[in-house]
Amino acid sequence: MMRFILPLMLALAALPARAAIEIKEVVSPGGITAWLVEDHTIPFTALEVRFRGGASVEPMDKRGATNLMTALLEEGAGEMDARAFARARDGLAASFRYSVSDDALSVSAQFLTENRDAAVDLLRQSLIQPRFDAEAIERVRAQVLSGLRSDEKNPQSIAARRFDGLIFGDHPYASSLDGTIETVSALTRDDLRAAHAATLARDRIYVSAVGDITEAELGTLLDKLLGDLPATGAALPGPADPVFPGGVDVVDFPTPQSVVLFGQPGVGQEDPDFFAAFILDHILGGGGFESRLMTEVREKRGLTYGIYTYLADRDHAQTWGGSVASANDRVAEAVDVIRAEWTRLQTEGVTAEELENAKTYLTGAYPLRFDGNGTIANIIVGMQMRGLPIDYAATRNDKVNAVTLEDVNRVAREVLDPAALSFVVVGQPEGLTGTSN
Amino acid sequence: MFRLTAAAVSLALSLTLGLSRPAMADEQVTHFTLDNGMDVVVIEDHRAPVVVHMVWYRAGSADEPAGTSGIAHFLEHLMFKRTETMESGEFSRTVARNGGQDNAFTSYDYTGYFQRVAADRLGLMMQMEADRMVNLRLDDAEIATEREVIIEERNQRVENSPAALFREQKDAVQYLNHRYGVPIIGWRHEMVSLDRDDALAFYERFYAPNNAILVVAGDVTPDEVRALAQEHYGPIPANPALPERLRPTEPPQTAERRITFRDARVAQPYVSRSYLAPERDSGAQDTAAALTILAEVLGSGTTSVMAEALQFDSQVATFTGAFYSGMSLDKTTFDVVVVPSEGVTLEEAEAAMDKVLAEFLTTGVDPEQLDRIKMQLRAAQIYARDNVDSIANRYGRALTQGLTVEDVQAWPDILQAVTADDVMAAARMVLDRRQAVTGWLMAEEVTQ
Numbered sequence: 004m005m006r007f008i009l010p011l012m013l014a015l016a017a018l019p020a021r022a023a024i025e026i027k028e029v030v031s032p033g034g035i036t037a038w039l040v041e042d043h044t045i046p047f048t049a050l051e052v053r054f055r056g057g058a059s060v061e062p063m064d065k066r067g068a069t070n071l072m073t074a075l076l077e078e079g080a081g082e083m084d085a086r087a088f089a090r091a092r093d094g095l096a097a098s099f100r101y102s103v104s105d106d107a108l109s110v111s112a113q114f115l116t117e118n119r120d121a122a123v124d125l126l127r128q129s130l131i132q133p134r135f136d137a138e139a140i141e142r143v144r145a146q147v148l149s150g151l152r153s154d155e156k157n158p159q160s161i162a163a164r165r166f167d168g169l170i171f172g173d174h175p176y177a178s179s180l181d182g183t184i185e186t187v188s189a190l191t192r193d194d195l196r197a198a199h200a201a202t203l204a205r206d207r208i209y210v211s212a213v214g215d216i217t218e219a220e221l222g223t224l225l226d227k228l229l230g231d232l233p234a235t236g237a238a239l240p241g242p243a244d245p246v247f248p249g250g251v252d253v254v255d256f257p258t259p260q261s262v263v264l265f266g267q268p269g270v271g272q273e274d275p276d277f278f279a280a281f282i283l284d285h286i287l288g289g290g291g292f293e294s295r296l297m298t299e300v301r302e303k304r305g306l307t308y309g310i311y312t313y314l315a316d317r318d319h320a321q322t323w324g325g326s327v328a329s330a331n332d333r334v335a336e337a338v339d340v341i342r343a344e345w346t347r348l349q350t351e352g353v354t355a356e357e358l359e360n361a362k363t364y365l366t367g368a369y370p371l372r373f374d375g376n377g378t379i380a381n382i383i384v385g386m387q388m389r390g391l392p393i394d395y396a397a398t399r400n401d402k403v404n405a406v407t408l409e410d411v412n413r414v415a416r417e418v419l420d421p422a423a424l425s426f427v428v429v430g431q432p433e434g435l436t437g438t439s440n
Numbered sequence: 441m442f443r444l445t446a447a448a449v450s451l452a453l454s455l456t457l458g459l460s461r462p463a464m465a466d467e468q469v470t471h472f473t474l475d476n477g478m479d480v481v482v483i484e485d486h487r488a489p490v491v492v493h494m495v496w497y498r499a500g501s502a503d504e505p506a507g508t509s510g511i512a513h514f515l516e517h518l519m520f521k522r523t524e525t526m527e528s529g530e531f532s533r534t535v536a537r538n539g540g541q542d543n544a545f546t547s548y549d550y551t552g553y554f555q556r557v558a559a560d561r562l563g564l565m566m567q568m569e570a571d572r573m574v575n576l577r578l579d580d581a582e583i584a585t586e587r588e589v590i591i592e593e594r595n596q597r598v599e600n601s602p603a604a605l606f607r608e609q610k611d612a613v614q615y616l617n618h619r620y621g622v623p624i625i626g627w628r629h630e631m632v633s634l635d636r637d638d639a640l641a642f643y644e645r646f647y648a649p650n651n652a653i654l655v656v657a658g659d660v661t662p663d664e665v666r667a668l669a670q671e672h673y674g675p676i677p678a679n680p681a682l683p684e685r686l687r688p689t690e691p692p693q694t695a696e697r698r699i700t701f702r703d704a705r706v707a708q709p710y711v712s713r714s715y716l717a718p719e720r721d722s723g724a725q726d727t728a729a730a731l732t733i734l735a736e737v738l739g740s741g742t743t744s745v746m747a748e749a750l751q752f753d754s755q756v757a758t759f760t761g762a763f764y765s766g767m768s769l770d771k772t773t774f775d776v777v778v779v780p781s782e783g784v785t786l787e788e789a790e791a792a793m794d795k796v797l798a799e800f801l802t803t804g805v806d807p808e809q810l811d812r813i814k815m816q817l818r819a820a821q822i823y824a825r826d827n828v829d830s831i832a833n834r835y836g837r838a839l840t841q842g843l844t845v846e847d848v849q850a851w852p853d854i855l856q857a858v859t860a861d862d863v864m865a866a867a868r869m870v871l872d873r874r875q876a877v878t879g880w881l882m883a884e885e886v887t888q
């Protein structure tokens with residue numbers, strides 16, 4: 004039993020208090036702002052560009068236009084068709100990834116110092132002069148349609164679509180940004196041009212760079228890469244105001260294991276109670292093996308391989324979501340346990356020990372995140388989009404530590420809402436029937 | 441097979457076909473062996489105060505006794521339960537209380553455990569990992585519950601996925617004699633009867649320092665690691681009864697095989713074929729290097745031979761690909777896949793695929809494409825240095841799959857030395873239908 008002592012003692016020792024990175028704000032001669040972490044250890048740069056708005060700025064009768072447009076950015080630009088572009092990129096050994104979400108269009112690039120100028124020029128052409136060749140449109144459209152047909156028979160996709168449709172009313176969040184077979188089939192080249200103009204504009208840019216690049220070099224790069232984009236894009240949608248009906252919604256789908264999504268209203272980062280809610284979520288289901296739901300649903304009862312919850316702080320809605328999957332004959336019990344734990348946490352709160360353990364983990368793990376150029380670039384562009392200050396990384400752990408047991412338990416009482424907790428179950432669950440409206 | 445797949449777990453195990461490796465001059469790797477036979481690899485990266493501590497066992501699902509498929513993976517789960525000195529769950533709880541993350545994984549050739557923590561917590565991680573190497577105490581009630589967890593894991597990964605069920609059947613047909621034909625997670629009918637005796641037998645047979653590799657990567661020095669490893673792992677005696685790693689080997693494969701898998705949940709049919717292929721062997725990696733480049737030439741990205749022919753010059757396919765991973769203790773596979781466009785049958789897709797492969801064997805490799813691939817491989821070594829976790833994985837995998845540190849370090853140069861003639865020789869050798877399984881994944885109703 005002596006060996007118990009060492010871990011407990013070590014747990015009290017100080018962990019690295021803050022992330023040891025120095026972020027500099029760089030403003031280009033043309034007025035574009037970026038955050039930079041200079042690190043010349045490895046001769047490459049990780050660059051992240053975000054355009055706020057993403058797929059949510061498109062008209063709903065053109066659903067899927069932004070997604071298809073984004074996929075086409077690397078399919079031909081300037082004088083190059085798709086294959087010429089790919090050959091040029093591969094010849095430089097640069098990596099460009101383009102993706103789109105409900106809140107942002109994201110460009111992630113990595114390039115070697117030795118051919119940075121050529122790589123940035125190529126990236127610039129893809130952002131500013133994409134060709135949208137008819138051949139490329141049809142080829143990529145076929146890929147998107149193939150994915151949409153697969154989604155129709157994938158329980159995860161079915162559940163996500165049903166859940167979003169259930170809570171988000173007529174907001175863009177209610178539908179998949181991939182669009183439907185009907186809308187994607189009908190998209191024209193003009194629709195894609197319009198989606199490009201609506202999404203990639205200078206009034207919504209966030210940029211970070213990490214690696215082998217100086218402030219002056221980054222300033223020049225920013226203007227070259229982004230300076231010729233239009234000044235403004237399309238209006239952002241308003242708040243989504245999600246409505247959680249409570250109860251269980253069952254989608255019949257013949258598969259052995261039911262897939263479950265659940266959720267209730269969440270708490271955003273700008274809310275004074277955010278860190279209390281964040282800690283509460285960690286204890287409830289965000290903390291992996293140590294969470295209450297993992298303990299009750301997996302470790303004690305063997306009802307699932309994994310169960311998670313998360314606070315989804317999106318631009319236009321804050322939700323508290325979760326997921327689990329259990330065999331059709333056991334999923335009803337999993338749902339019961341989740342409901343019971345939700346209620347227990349709401350009425351009884353957490354213990355001082357749970358709070359302390361959560362804080363130790365969250366503050367200890369935070370600095371360990373900052374461990375590579377690509378990772379850091381991703382984190383700090385996200386900080387900008389959330390409107391966080393440039394010294395946030397140095398103060399974030401203090402905010403976690405400042406949360407008291409009273410804070411957490413008050414938020415548990417006020418925010419956790421077992422009546423609003425809504426489930427979507429996709430499968431052929433035994434003993435569960437739809438009860439929501 | 442991760443013990444738990446969480447979005448937060450960033451340790452990527454599927455290295456991209458061995459493309460990545462830091463240039464030798466820039467990679468600080470130290471290798472030594474403890475007196476009890478435990479191998480130690482230290483990879484230094486002092487950019488962040490983080491360390492990854494991993495223990496890899498040279499024991500995976502392909503080392504399981506017949507009739508107990510899934511026991512390697514089940515034991516991996518049970519290793520988080522009680523030991524002589526720790527309560528069930530205390531291991532992960534302690535890691536979390538120290539701000540760290542932990543998890544484990546099982547494959548055909550290895551089982552691995554890792555923690556990612558602040559560098560000053562390394563000793564504690566070693567203390568706990570050394571403890572469970574020898575002090576596991578299994579309890580029947582916990583075994584029964586955890587068995588339900590691995591069944592749900594199988595449900596999630598396999599039973600709910602027609603593509604995974606298809607792959608399982610195809611692998612089983614590919615290997616005539618080797619246990620790579622048995623799924624890592626196990627066949628369900630055998631998993632349901634795995635018990636304490638099965639787990640302990642596997643544990644006692646394989647979990648010992650002379651069958652383990654310690655990999656530590658991050659903000660540490662080799663001297664620190666050596667001292668801590670001596671303190672925590674050094675006192676554990678070697679297992680003198682550790683069996684030699686002899687497995688059933690494949691006989692010559694002389695008959696082409698075909699399977700058709702139908703499932704109502706299939707929305708997008710496709711054809712995939714695997715050819716039995718040689719793996720990377722210590723001191724003999726040339727053929728594997730040529731196959732690695734062949735996969736790039738044939739089916740990696742927009743400018744590959746298959747994409748050019750089937751997605752650009754014709755619109756037969758919406759996706760094409762070729763895959764090869766030489767990281768394997770025994771014979772591996774070289775795979776090609778074609779996802780047909782709407783209105784194209786699997787028969788037509790397969791015929792078009794075979795036509796491309798046949799034409800490639802006569803036209804050969806485009807030298808410019810080969811140059812681009814080699815440039816990307818060189819650059820991949822630089823990009824790979826950004827992720828010390830993946831470097832740690834590379835060494836752990838190599839050392840559990842019959843390679844040495846020197847083999848890993850020689851690999852980038854071996855790749856660069858591959859010629860167009862080498863690629864074509866490898867293609868002629870591997871693209872042999874007698875050693876291949878061709879599979880059609882289809883929706884239940886016959887639409888072809």
